[in-house]
Amino acid sequence: MTAQxxxxxxxxxxxxxxxxxxxxxxxxxxxxLPIPQVVAASTIESRSMLPSFLYQCTPDxxxxxxxxxxxxxxxxxATGHGARSLSAEFPDRTIAAAKSWLGHSxxxxxxxxxxxxxxxxxxxxxxxxxSQRYLEHLVAAWHQxxxxxxxxxxxxxxxVPASFDASARELTREAALAAGLPxxxxxxxxxxxATYAWLNAVGDRWRKLLKVxxxxxxxxxxxxxxxxxxxEVAEEDGELTLQRAAVGNHLLxxxxxxxxxxxxxxxxxxxxxxxxxxxxxxxxxxHSCRNAKESxxxxxxxxxxxxxxxxxxxxLIGGLVSVNVERGQAADLLLSGFFPDATLTDRPARSRTSxxxxxxxxxxxxxxxxxxxxxxxxxxxxxxxxxxxLFNGGVFKAQALRSRLLNQLQGWFPDSxxxxxxxxxxxxxxxxxxxxxxxxxxLKGGVRIxxxxxxxxxxxxxxxxxxxxxxGRPLKALCVVPHGMEEGTEVDIPSDPxxxxxxxxxxxxxxSSANRRDDRPGELLPRWSPDELNETDSLxxxxxxxxxxxxxxxxxxxxxxxxxxxxxxLWCVHExxxxxxxxxxxxxxxxxx
Amino acid sequence: xxxxSLAWKILTSSEFAARVTGLLDAPPALxxxxxxxxxxxxxxxxxxxxxxxxxVTLLAAxxxxxxxxxxxxxxxxxxxxxxxxxxxxxxxxxxxxxxxRQFAICPVLDQAEGSNVTIGADAKNGRIKLTGKIGxxxxxxxxxxxxxxRVAKTDVPVWTGxxxxxxxxxxxxxxxx
Numbered sequence: 001m002t003a004q005x006x007x008x009x010x011x012x013x014x015x016x017x018x019x020x021x022x023x024x025x026x027x028x029x030x031x032x033l034p035i036p037q038v039v040a041a042s043t044i045e046s047r048s049m050l051p052s053f054l055y056q057c058t059p060d061x062x063x064x065x066x067x068x069x070x071x072x073x074x075x076x077x078a079t080g081h082g083a084r085s086l087s088a089e090f091p092d093r094t095i096a097a098a099k100s101w102l103g104h105s106x107x108x109x110x111x112x113x114x115x116x117x118x119x120x121x122x123x124x125x126x127x128x129x130x131s132q133r134y135l136e137h138l139v140a141a142w143h144q145x146x147x148x149x150x151x152x153x154x155x156x157x158x159x160v161p162a163s164f165d166a167s168a169r170e171l172t173r174e175a176a177l178a179a180g181l182p183x184x185x186x187x188x189x190x191x192x193x194a195t196y197a198w199l200n201a202v203g204d205r206w207r208k209l210l211k212v213x214x215x216x217x218x219x220x221x222x223x224x225x226x227x228x229x230x231x232e233v234a235e236e237d238g239e240l241t242l243q244r245a246a247v248g249n250h251l252l253x254x255x256x257x258x259x260x261x262x263x264x265x266x267x268x269x270x271x272x273x274x275x276x277x278x279x280x281x282x283x284x285x286x287h288s289c290r291n292a293k294e295s296x297x298x299x300x301x302x303x304x305x306x307x308x309x310x311x312x313x314x315x316l317i318g319g320l321v322s323v324n325v326e327r328g329q330a331a332d333l334l335l336s337g338f339f340p341d342a343t344l345t346d347r348p349a350r351s352r353t354s355x356x357x358x359x360x361x362x363x364x365x366x367x368x369x370x371x372x373x374x375x376x377x378x379x380x381x382x383x384x385x386x387x388x389x390l391f392n393g394g395v396f397k398a399q400a401l402r403s404r405l406l407n408q409l410q411g412w413f414p415d416s417x418x419x420x421x422x423x424x425x426x427x428x429x430x431x432x433x434x435x436x437x438x439x440x441x442x443l444k445g446g447v448r449i450x451x452x453x454x455x456x457x458x459x460x461x462x463x464x465x466x467x468x469x470x471x472g473r474p475l476k477a478l479c480v481v482p483h484g485m486e487e488g489t490e491v492d493i494p495s496d497p498x499x500x501x502x503x504x505x506x507x508x509x510x511x512s513s514a515n516r517r518d519d520r521p522g523e524l525l526p527r528w529s530p531d532e533l534n535e536t537d538s539l540x541x542x543x544x545x546x547x548x549x550x551x552x553x554x555x556x557x558x559x560x561x562x563x564x565x566x567x568x569x570l571w572c573v574h575e576x577x578x579x580x581x582x583x584x585x586x587x588x589x590x591x592x593x
Numbered sequence: 594x595x596x597x598s599l600a601w602k603i604l605t606s607s608e609f610a611a612r613v614t615g616l617l618d619a620p621p622a623l624x625x626x627x628x629x630x631x632x633x634x635x636x637x638x639x640x641x642x643x644x645x646x647x648x649v650t651l652l653a654a655x656x657x658x659x660x661x662x663x664x665x666x667x668x669x670x671x672x673x674x675x676x677x678x679x680x681x682x683x684x685x686x687x688x689x690x691x692x693x694r695q696f697a698i699c700p701v702l703d704q705a706e707g708s709n710v711t712i713g714a715d716a717k718n719g720r721i722k723l724t725g726k727i728g729x730x731x732x733x734x735x736x737x738x739x740x741x742x743r744v745a746k747t748d749v750p751v752w753t754g755x756x757x758x759x760x761x762x763x764x765x766x767x768x769x770x
Binding site (some may be wrong): 036039040041042044045047048065066068291308310314315316317318320322554 | 594624646650652654656660663664666667669676677679680683686694695748749750752753754755758
């Protein structure tokens with residue numbers, strides 16, 4: 001059977017969305033899939049978003065099937081709105097932000113570690129499995145709506161943060177395949193998806209709006225993360241083309257932090273009135289603060305906004321306590337906390353408190369998004385001008401934040417202040433829509449953003465030399481994938497052969513860089529600054545003993561390949577026989593290979 | 594355990610199985626471009642009366658999301674208008690968004706109130722209620738006094754609970770210390 005639909009999936013840190021378009025239409029007609037989900041015990045409702053939360057039921061709840069869905073034979077957990085509502089009351093039973101854990105290379109993402117630091121009796125899942133559960137939910141919702149169009153036969157595009165490195169992408173792919181997505185599904189970077197959503201909205205007009213040499217910043221501030229991308233307009237055979245020039249590092253700061261900051265502030269106002277909030281009231285307050293943020297920070301917003309927290313018992317009005325939040329207070333708190341005035345040469349402050357640090361998610365110690373932005377632009381623009389900016393993410397529903405950031409950017413480039421490009425006003429769904437539109441253009445033709453790999457990649461090579469007690473052997477980094485290596489290409493890495501022991505697993509340290517854009521394959525870096533190279537999961541390969549060879553050592557060189565689907569593959573190649581071994585991320589469970 | 598007990602429940606409880614099947618057949622709220630063929634329900638399951646009316650499920654949702662039942666059950670005589678007003682804001686927002694999501698309530702007639710509208714067959718099909726000098730009801734037009742309300746969809750949640758829980762709008766909450 002041939003594909004009937006193209007499907008775009010936004011697997012978000014806080015919300016997931018599935019959109020689709022039938023392929024027999026003239027032009028893409030992108031529709032949202034309603035997702036049935038448990039919203040409260042024994043209550044199933046269809047919603048347009050699936051909150052990326054997973055609640056582990058108590059034994060009683062599993063037994064009664066209170067959180068069961070018709071398509072699942074497992075009633076021991078719930079995903080979606082119900083799980084999110086329960087997350088406040090039962091934080092140690094609820095998995096949140098699994099996607100941020102997926103991109104966190106300091107932990108083994110196949111280990112059942114979530115909910116993080118939960119009590120021993122609670123079933124835990126790995127970040128990969130949790131992500132798989134959310135995708136399985138979306139897939140089941142799809143099959144319920146379209147039983148005659150199995151998702152394994154459709155064209156599927158799944159979005160990932162641009163800042164996800166190769167191993168986080170591989171883990172996402174693994175979760176997606178386990179959830180039943182077709183082998184041929186494509187990963188697309190979220191800021192690119194946002195750009196496609198804009199391209200879809202403006203149609204061919206984009207060629208008039210942009211010109212050769214323009215540089216557009218895509219600033220995507222989601223619930224939990226901020227993702228930055230720079231797109232350049234180039235010319236090829238007389239046609240305008242879009243090129244993804246750079247992506248930022250993975251920043252764990254987003255809209256939820258802002259809502260929580262406001263909620264924290266408001267909770268203090270309540271405390272001043274003698275009311276200490278319980279978890280249920282805190283959630284109620286958190287939601288109220290999200291609304292308050294959008295209302296107070298809108299252009300014609302009120303000067304103050306009343307936030308009330310109802311009593312916990314059945315007496316609603318009697319137990320009600322209200323506080324007034326002034327527009328100025330909220331704006332000060334959020335703007336100075338998250339969008340402080342910065343100069344283009346500012347750098348995010350690094351936390352100096354090293355030593356013992358609990359391993360949790362590496363939340364940004366500097367929440368000043370403007371400083372992260374300055375650092376990114378300073379590196380990626382290299383002295384050139386920024387001409388356009390595209391905002392994406394629910395945060396930008398608050399008008400004041402949008403204008404604040406635009407003002408800052410215009411202040412940085414006073415000679416030619418960047419213009420804002422407005423695409424879809426549906427900020428919650430544009431990433432999924434853009435993914436769907438991308439899938440459409442991939443099949444039917446249309447403008448494409450070219451980019452290749454967002455990062456360059458390096459294998460750590462320990463150099464020979466006299467061993468010095470107490471010091472490791474000097475490490476050099478061999479560039480194996482240059483920045484911008486395109487999909488569907490491969491390259492032999494020129495280097496001295498490296499001897500690997502037959503029958504044993506060889507491990508290599510593995511690094512990536514978002515800002516070393518000129519390194520060529522085979523280049524050997526003797527040193528680098530901590531800002532330049534990030535270490536990610538190590539790579540390993542086990543060399544099977546060959547019958548014809550009696551040698552213990554095999555001299556190999558490296559070969560890298562980016563598949564058509566954007567997956568990075570690294571191979572060790574035996575010099576004389578051309579025999580190859582694939583290097584795998586060692587985050588993989590050994591039992592699977 | 595949960596998996597087995599649920600499978601067992603489906604096998605042994607025809608009511609539960611019927612509700613599960615009902616969910617499988619539920620059409621998506623947004624009509625797909627090529628309507629999916631609903632699967633025929635298994636023959637051995639006799640259709641049974643639902644355990645709970647959708648009205649109770651709606652009440653439960655209004656209480657859960659907007660605390661509407663708390664509001665109506667609380668005597669408000671003793672409170673000032675300001676106190677009531679402060680509570681109503683949140684109820685208005687939360688219940689309003691629930692009604693919008695589940696029913697998408699919109700006017701029956703799009704014209705502005707006070708404008709002249711044609712009546713046609715709408716008086717007979719229930720879309721228009723005539724007032725004033727009705728006479729023999731044959732007038733062709735009149736002044737729109739109230740634009741009316743209609744639901745654009747009905748997406749009341751599906752309830753899958755037990756007979757004992759069918760009458761529960763909001764469970765009692767007990768905090769364990």
